[in-house]
Amino acid sequence: DGKDSVCMLDPYATSNVIQTKRAIARRVGSTYAYDFLGLLEVGLLGEWDNYLKDLGEGSVPSGIFSSQELIENEAGELVPGSRPIGTNKEGMVAWVVSMKTPEYPEGRDVVFIANDVTVKSGSFGVEEDEIYYKASKYARENNLPRVYIACNAGARIGLYDSLKEKINIKFYDAESPSKGFEYLYLSDEDYKALPEGAVNARKVAEGWAVDDIIGEVHGIGVENLQGSGKIAGETSRAYDEIFTLSYVTGRSVGIGAYLNRLGQRVIQMKQGPMILTGYSALNKLLGREVYNSQDQLGGPQIMYPNGVTHEVVDNDQEGVASILKWISFVPKVVDAAPAARDCADPVDRDVEFRPTPTPYDPRLMMSGTEDAAGFFDTGSFKEYLAGWGKSVIVGRGRLGGVPMGAIAVETRLVEQVVPADPADPNSREAILPQAGQVLFPDSSFKTAQAIRDFNKEGLPIMIFANWRGFSGGSRDMAGEILKFGAQIVDALREYEHPVYIYLPPHGELRGGSWVVVDPTINEEQMSMYADPDSRGGILEPAGITEVKFRKPDQLKVMHRLDPQLQLLDAELEDADTMDNDAMKAIEEQIAAREELLLPVYLQAATEFADLHDKTGRMKAKGVIEEAVPWARSREFFFYTVKRRVAQDDLVKKLKAADDALTTDAAVDILKGMCSANWEDNQAVIDFFAASASDIDAKIESVKKAAIEAKIATLQAQL
Numbered sequence: 001d002g003k004d005s006v007c008m009l010d011p012y013a014t015s016n017v018i019q020t021k022r023a024i025a026r027r028v029g030s031t032y033a034y035d036f037l038g039l040l041e042v043g044l045l046g047e048w049d050n051y052l053k054d055l056g057e058g059s060v061p062s063g064i065f066s067s068q069e070l071i072e073n074e075a076g077e078l079v080p081g082s083r084p085i086g087t088n089k090e091g092m093v094a095w096v097v098s099m100k101t102p103e104y105p106e107g108r109d110v111v112f113i114a115n116d117v118t119v120k121s122g123s124f125g126v127e128e129d130e131i132y133y134k135a136s137k138y139a140r141e142n143n144l145p146r147v148y149i150a151c152n153a154g155a156r157i158g159l160y161d162s163l164k165e166k167i168n169i170k171f172y173d174a175e176s177p178s179k180g181f182e183y184l185y186l187s188d189e190d191y192k193a194l195p196e197g198a199v200n201a202r203k204v205a206e207g208w209a210v211d212d213i214i215g216e217v218h219g220i221g222v223e224n225l226q227g228s229g230k231i232a233g234e235t236s237r238a239y240d241e242i243f244t245l246s247y248v249t250g251r252s253v254g255i256g257a258y259l260n261r262l263g264q265r266v267i268q269m270k271q272g273p274m275i276l277t278g279y280s281a282l283n284k285l286l287g288r289e290v291y292n293s294q295d296q297l298g299g300p301q302i303m304y305p306n307g308v309t310h311e312v313v314d315n316d317q318e319g320v321a322s323i324l325k326w327i328s329f330v331p332k333v334v335d336a337a338p339a340a341r342d343c344a345d346p347v348d349r350d351v352e353f354r355p356t357p358t359p360y361d362p363r364l365m366m367s368g369t370e371d372a373a374g375f376f377d378t379g380s381f382k383e384y385l386a387g388w389g390k391s392v393i394v395g396r397g398r399l400g401g402v403p404m405g406a407i408a409v410e411t412r413l414v415e416q417v418v419p420a421d422p423a424d425p426n427s428r429e430a431i432l433p434q435a436g437q438v439l440f441p442d443s444s445f446k447t448a449q450a451i452r453d454f455n456k457e458g459l460p461i462m463i464f465a466n467w468r469g470f471s472g473g474s475r476d477m478a479g480e481i482l483k484f485g486a487q488i489v490d491a492l493r494e495y496e497h498p499v500y501i502y503l504p505p506h507g508e509l510r511g512g513s514w515v516v517v518d519p520t521i522n523e524e525q526m527s528m529y530a531d532p533d534s535r536g537g538i539l540e541p542a543g544i545t546e547v548k549f550r551k552p553d554q555l556k557v558m559h560r561l562d563p564q565l566q567l568l569d570a571e572l573e574d575a576d577t578m579d580n581d582a583m584k585a586i587e588e589q590i591a592a593r594e595e596l597l598l599p600v601y602l603q604a605a606t607e608f609a610d611l612h613d614k615t616g617r618m619k620a621k622g623v624i625e626e627a628v629p630w631a632r633s634r635e636f637f638f639y640t641v642k643r644r645v646a647q648d649d650l651v652k653k654l655k656a657a658d659d660a661l662t663t664d665a666a667v668d669i670l671k672g673m674c675s676a677n678w679e680d681n682q683a684v685i686d687f688f689a690a691s692a693s694d695i696d697a698k699i700e701s702v703k704k705a706a707i708e709a710k711i712a713t714l715q716a717q718l
Contacts, residue, residue, distance in 0.1 A: 028151065029249075047321070048060045051102040069094070091115060092113070094113045094138075104332050108332040117152065121153040124155050124256070126218055126224060129228065133231050137234065146242055150256050151250030152252055152256035157221075160198070166190040170184070200212035240456070246267070260308070264452075266310055268303055269313055307388035337646075337649050345373070351630055352368065362466075389443035389444075389446030399637060402645065405453075406464070407464065413435060438467065438471050441480055451491035463502070468513065498641065498645070501526065508536065528625060529626050529628045531628065542609075545606055558597050658705070675687060
């Protein structure tokens with residue numbers, strides 16, 4: 001009847017170590033470091049699904065994701081291995097992740113470094129600094145991309161805690177402690193019980209006065225700052241040598257914030273502020289409650305508009321997807337050819353979206369719309385740094401599957417917002433309008449920064465040049481427009497990959513803005529092209545007429561061409577037979593006729609000036625390579641880029657085989673071998689593919705000849 005039955009309830013399972021660590025990470029708004037591996041695998045599957053959907057065929061390869069943790073061996077070196085999750089004693093972990101991606105279905109390796117916020121709040125101690133340093137060095141030595149996942153508390157702060165209960169105070173007046181104290185001291189017994197070197201002290205009547213506290217544990221003070229400096233330098237070096245990317249998943253403090261910036265490329269989660277000092281510490285410094293959250297100091301609303309953050313995401317899964325998207329544009333190792341993938345979007349189609357003479361969204365020129373395809377492969381263009389320097393658009397896209405960096409110019413009026421400083425009661429938010437087609441200090445800096453980033457990523461660049469010049473007002477001159485404009489030249493001069501400057505339809509490139517992108521800055525890599533409806537010159541036609549075709553010049557043309565003025569001029573020449581009233585009447589008729597015709601002759605003068613700026617003259621003067629119609633630009637640049645990428649790869653191999661070879665000499669070797677028309681890009685591409693074995697044999701023979709020449713030189717010196 002159930003009267004004596006007992007209901008047995010199993011107790012809830014206690015949280016294991018992993019669950020506890022996941023809960024700790026969630027409390028700071030992040031994801032447990034080891035769980036990012038699962039997010040990466042899910043994101044990679046999503047990347048494959050989108051790729052195969054666009055391609056319309058194929059399947060996901062097996063074993064697309066694997067990882068090995070980088071663990072210190074007995075020699076202190078990081079080597080790939082494995083250990084149980086959650087057994088790490090340091091707040092820093094690293095992996096070599098192997099992924100089969102659409103660009104590299106055979107697989108590629110990427111080094112991931114992550115703060116473990118569940119260990120000492122993710123703070124940077126000496127051990128964490130060493131792991132970060134060695135993992136980053138491992139990526140550099142193997143020429144691998146390196147991603148840093150940031151969630152930390154800055155450099156670790158510590159004290160000699162066990163000394164707290166032993167320390168004594170020597171007051172000036174023991175009866176009145178408020179008068180202050182002379183020194184801190186240890187009793188003779190406590191001092192002698194300490195390990196040697198734990199403190200520096202001198203003998204006093206009470207025992208031992210403490211001069212310096214050294215501590216027993218390494219990693220409680222300035223040694224952590226030394227480690228921070230070490231990894232700051234390593235990150236700066238890594239940016240120069242390999243691809244670096246930071247994902248800010250939670251708070252990132254002090255050195256953590258600097259590491260993100262030193263790696264240059266930053267994706268920031270909305271709940272992941274980058275700060276130098278906590279808001280409560282700043283409030284104490286200011287002596288009043290000014291700030292009420294870390295986001296006020298380093299949230300996306302600060303870091304996105306100032307150009308530190310390239311992209312903002314809502315959550316970690318979206319962040320991981322953005323990491324994979326960015327990596328997809330990057331070669332698997334440094335100096336490899338760009339990471340091309342198959343493409344379903346025909347390269348020989350027309351570019352359907354056409355820029356207009358009136359202001360338009362230049363992003364549509366690159367990405368297209370639902371009804372009109374753009375320059376890049378459909379769905380491939382992604383903008384970065386959208387919150388900063390809004391008068392310039394930078395991003396990455398694919399052209400026939402080949403990844404490219406892209407820079408375009410905003411034609412519409414934009415606004416730069418300078419936020420108010422809560423610490424300054426007199427501060428107010430400032431909204432500064434910025435005209436389209438003009439380079440300002442922020443957009444100049446953005447352009448130079450993007451070029452440097454593209455260079456480190458090994459990408460060819462398309463610059464859709466449409467600038468009327470630099471902003472030269474007093475505010476922008478004080479805002480260092482000259483400095484940042486010059487940085488564009490510096491970045492292009494150092495560029496090691498193809499750069500294509502293209503003037504789009506109704507675009508114009510004038511004055512200083514032409515100077516900073518002229519191909520003579522780096523003739524080996526840069527070339528310029530223009531749509532027939534574009535213009536290039538020093539000043540705009542209206543400005544030229546004010547200087548070189550003024551009203552007197554227009555009147556001369558008017559009197560030379562207009563029949564009525566010719567008759568009136570003829571009558572005026574017979575002034576000897578006229579009285580003053582008749583002469584005055586003729587002069588008035590001439591003035592009236594001039595006034596009537598002046599608008600149309602001003603238009604004619606402007607047209608005359610404009611004819612000097614068209615592509616025909618640009619081509620005749622050799623400042624552009626070719627006039628390329630916009631509708632066919634996609635096909636033209638695809639074969640141009642593909643041929644140049646393949647050619648540069650072969651030139652690099654030839655120069656590696658014989659370090660005495662110049663670039664021109666290496667190109668001449670290939671040109672001498674080529675049976676196709678050297679000026680036909682498509683034919684040269686086909687030749688490179690069909691003659692791959694012959695070219696490889698030639699490279700080997702060049703290498704052999706170079707070695708023999710070196711041996712002969714050395715023998716001659718004996």
